[in-house]
Amino acid sequence: MTSYTIQGATGEWEVVIGLEVHAQVTSNAKLFSGASTAFGAEPNTQVSLVDAAMPGMLPVPNRECIRQAVRTGMAIEAQINKWSRFDRKNYFYADLPQGYQISQLYHPIVGEGQLVIEADEKAGIPEDKVIGIERIHVEQDAGKLMHDQHPTMSYVDLNRTGIALMEIVSKPDMTSPAEAGAYVRKLRSILRYVGSCDGNMEQGSMRADVNVSVRKVGSSELGTRTETKNVNSVRFVMAVIEQEARRQVDLIEDGGSVVQETRLYDPDRNETRSMRSKEDAHDYRYFPDPDLLPLELEDSFIEECRASLPELPDAKRQRYENELGLTPYNARELTAEVETFGRFETLLSATASQIGKPEAKVATQVANWALSVAPGVMKSLGDEADPANATAQAQAKILAMQDKGEISGGQAKEIYEHVLRSGDDPEAIADEKGLKQVSDTGAIEAAIDEIIAANADKVEEYRGGKDKLFGFFVGQTMKAMQGKANPAVVNQILKDKLG
């Protein structure tokens, strides 16, 4: 069922999308050398003789890069190939001193896998959808070129040359920009959970080649595809698909045909254009790299990789719903980013022990606090808030006071404001500023008795069936108590007295 179609002059068209995501592997050293992978260093200071392709240098693979690729494969439920091999992909370009990229064409380290993108009605994804992944292979990144520093020369920085990349190739299973966006977000989330890539798209740690073709709705044949290279944000991936699909439909309907080619996306103009300069670059003359023996993985290595995998996004989301009783929305929000669930789980554990209840009993309260109350307070304070004061311990104390009925929701926010400004202890703040609600039944009863005596007519009406007046009595009581009465206690006493 395709929800995304393009209306052309000759009928409706659908889009077929496949993505090749290049993810920089998180490691200290490069794939085949000991040079550092740190981002932002002075040009060419992290280049070894291996990376510069000096004669006589031999590549030796970094175990950690292999390990991260295997763990990533496991996280997408993929087949792990115990025997894989490196091949040379030959092309000539100034950012590639070897004259070839060491990659894995014929025998990749990771075979077929999959991931699930979640239903998102608003985005036009009616139900959960499985997106197939063809393979993951390990390869070298290329250097960086700068064209605007000199009138006749381009400058080359090889610091990035030789950093390990995982190329994660999807099947052509996506049919709308929204699905492709959801796929990239989900993949990024998995990579960050696993810790195999930092997912930083601005720094180029993750970039996508977007394969797009179009066909008439109902047709089962694939159209000719184009590949738009190096797209570096989710928003741009979606824009490329929209632009490229529209361009292809117009082209075909005007009597032309799509040329299989490499294109570039220009975000300023929001259009793709042909990369003519790479026309004959597709003749890569792959062959097995004679410098590298086949990569054979020991069972113990594979077992260690499996044992080191953390709880993954889908499993965590389900556990949040089933065991912690969170709403699907909250579970999804909390599990999307590594930082978010990290903060939530720390706060949940601190709050549960502060209150002395199991985590499942306080999870909803903590989730609402973490997702909406706390960020709201932080935002309203702006620069006045010191994020360092937002400790789990302080927040847990506030949540515990609220759980015991000592403070109201409004008072919790106020106390948290003081905490964020000063870093003082929440209980001390509550005492000093008088931010506590009265649960003392005697005081509340006295106030209610007065209100009932002063409003005999309303009491009659209420007892006569006008239930809505209950709110009036609550309001009057809270007013008399200056907003500091515990609403649960007020409700209970009012119910008893009004009968």
Added chain:
Amino acid sequence: MSVTREEVAKIASLARIRMEDAELDRMVPELNNILDWVEQLGEVDTSGVEPMTAVIPNTLRLRDDVVDAIPETSGGRRDDVLANAPAAEHGFFGVPKVIE
């Protein structure tokens, strides 16, 4: 197996090696001689023999993920790396302008 003059010219161009006509005249038969020589291996019946990747039993060694452990494969030697470059400025290699 043999290669044509056009194929040799194309391979040279892909590798950015300039080849004059006279060089091509010499190179084409030379390459074909090498290919013929290697092709003799085809006379051996290898059906049922597993492809071999090395003549001695050996496995790929891996390195630990440590930065700059051995000088020969470490970074931090920009002057060495740039020493033989035809052009280098401000720590960069300089190459004829390439623009997409």
